[in-house]
Amino acid sequence: MAFGTSSKVFVATIEYQFEGGTLNLSTNTLKIALYDDTTTPDATVALANTAYNVGQWTSANEVSDSTEWPATGQALDSVTSGIASNVYTLDAANEVSDGTSATLADVRGCLIYDDTVSDYGLCFLSFGGAQAVTDGTFTVNFAGTGILTMTV
């Protein structure tokens, strides 16, 4: 099992939204949780299995620091959600661990999920390899193209 190198949007979450789902990404609390290499993400799982602490996203696979990147993850700040030129984009400010003494090991990727509605997952991002900090600061720099995009 491995986190792999792909970053995907959950298909079931898109379907849920199309069918009247209640993920208001502009106002809901979104979180980012970190995971190790025992996680095997799959973008095609059922909606329930996209959620935090379910299936592959079990807290047993999560990487956390007791105070500076706690289990269940960090809330995203300055979230933006909108469509321009037929492209939907979700974005947020870069996420930085709280404080300067976090210790995190073997971080392979993250789950972005809706903490307001059933912890449903939106997408997962692969970091491309093992990341770690010791007594330091862990920062996730989101791309200029956003956390997730959907082209229609």
Place this chain on the structure above:
Amino acid sequence: MIRRWRCVECGRTDVTNDDGTGARYHTCPKMRGLSVPFMLEGVKAKLVLHEREDYIGDEMVQLDPERHRPVMSIETVRDHGQDVIVFAPTARAIGRS
């Protein structure tokens, strides 16, 4: 609280007057034009840029502005510990008609 910063790669300096928390970043010409953290003056450190070594395919990874290579992270190695900035890719879905 006045804090004095210095980039360990390019030597650029800066001064902030703030509450003493948080970090300071700048676009560093010695780190391929990426945004990297300053260090507080007097702190010994080095910055290490890691490229992604996996197969990228059509993944929307972040590229450095100078060489347009896929970057994975920048590690700040200090005497006691290290910091990391991870350059996360974008998750993409494409509708097909």
